[in-house]
Amino acid sequence: MTSPALTALDTVRLSIDCMGGDHGPSVTLPACRAFLAAHPHAELILVGRADALAEAASWPRCRVVPATEVVEMDDPVEVALRRKKDSSLRVALSQVKPGAEGLRAAADVCVSAGNTGALMAVARYLLKTVDGIDRPAIATVMPNIRDGFTTVLDLGANVDSTPEHLLQFAVMGSALVSAVEGKSDPTVGLLNIGEEAIKGSEVIKRAAQLLRAAGERGDINFHGNVEGNDIFKGTTDVVVCDGFVGNVTLKSAEGMASLIVSLIKQEFSRSLFTKALAVIAMPVLKAFKARADHRRYNGAALLGLRGLVFKSHGSADAFSFEQALNRAYDAARNRLLDRVHDQIHETLRSQPAAAASSEPPADAGDALAA
Incomplete structure (x- = not known):
């Protein structure tokens, strides 16, 4: 890899798209300030309009890089790629582009709450994909x-996604868990409508064959097919699926968590008696709310690029955006980029040639850099 290995004592530099998301600097700046206070070995590169970031100019371990344009949440990908070349999103991503002759990039990781399609497309255009990866994937x-x-x-x-793409996602997900959570041999499950090998579409059945073969070679620790409820049971460390299914699963889970919290509030508010019970149960209720709060899990990695990029929810508040910064910091500090590269290299080297994807590189202007 081109990036030097990081250790726990090295300074980790984060590039922040401060203008991205629904709220821009009103959320990103407070989150960045709190993050700096909690991470003495971190430095921030704040990217955005100079007037909007003026208050951060004097912050320690912080540098402001001006950008004159903003990619709006409803901007088409083509606008972000071809017209807004001085956007905060694009300038922030350029900070993690590897330097010439193996020099360390200006930043080790980029974080943005901006337009997902634009972020993926511009990241793929600027950073390119790791050798052996056809399509980057979003993981959280x-x-x-x-x-x-x-x-x-x-x-x-x-x-x-093709079966080969799902194999690549499995390898990248395994590398992510190994790097961030310290698990040497994380288990991988393939999301399906049943655990039986005969179930699922032809793509899923073929993907299961590839994953099983990779498991037999020792490239991944393949558990087998899993169902949606296995995500919350913790049956495997990693669950692989295509982006359509994964996005629906994520949004459904967030909606269900919010529903459960709302229902509990309603039930405890029905009468004076239930309100009194709520006071008694308050410590448990607070602990439950904290565990069910989807804001704590904000920060999705864009895996497969030649630069480390994390995506925050566009609607994130300061607390939620800070969690994305924490996740990005941990990934950079634990050399996630190097680990993905190494694990992909070993997997592709050992798998049969017939299983390798022959897909040509997709056009950088594809809607989701797919």
Whole structure:
């Protein structure tokens, strides 16, 4: 890899698209300030309109890089790619582009809450994909009943995926869990409508064959098919699916978490008696709300690029955006980019030639860089 190995004592530099998302600097700047206070070995490169970032100019371990344009949440991908070449999104991404002759990039990781399609397309155009990766994937964590997390990918970058793509997602997801959570041999499940090998579409059946073969070679630790409820059971460390299914699963889970919290509030508000019970149960209710709060799990990795990029929810508040910064910091500090590259290289080297994808590189202007 071109990027030097990072250790726990190295300074980690984050490039922040401060103008992205629904709220822009009113959210990103407070989050960045809180993050700096909690991470003495971090430095920030804040990208955006100079007037909007004026208050951060004097912050320690912080540098402001001006950008005159903003990619709006409803901007078409073509606008972000071809017209807004001085957008905060594009300038922030350029900070993680590897330097010449193996020199370290200006930043180790980029974080943006901006337009997902634009972020993926511009990132793919500027950074390119790792050798052996046809399509980048979006990965994030979801809580499970084992008091841990399940990493799920893809969450929307690719609405249609081949079996070979799903194998690549499995390898990248395994590398992510190994790097960030320290698990040397994370288990991988393939999301399906049943655990039986005969179930699922032809794409899923073929993907299961590829994943099983990769598991037999020792490239991944393949558990087998899993169902949607296995994500929350913690049956496997990684769950692989295409972007359409993954995005629906993520949004459904977030909606269900919000529904459960709302229903509990309604039930405890029905009478004076239930309100009194709520006071008694308050410590438990607060703990439950914290565990079910989807804001704690904000920050999705764009895996497969030659630069480390994290996507925050566009609607994130300051607390949620800070969680995305924390996740990005941990990934950079634990050399996620190097680990993905190494694991992909080993997997592709050992798998049969017939299983390798022959897909030509997609055009950088595709709607989701798919």
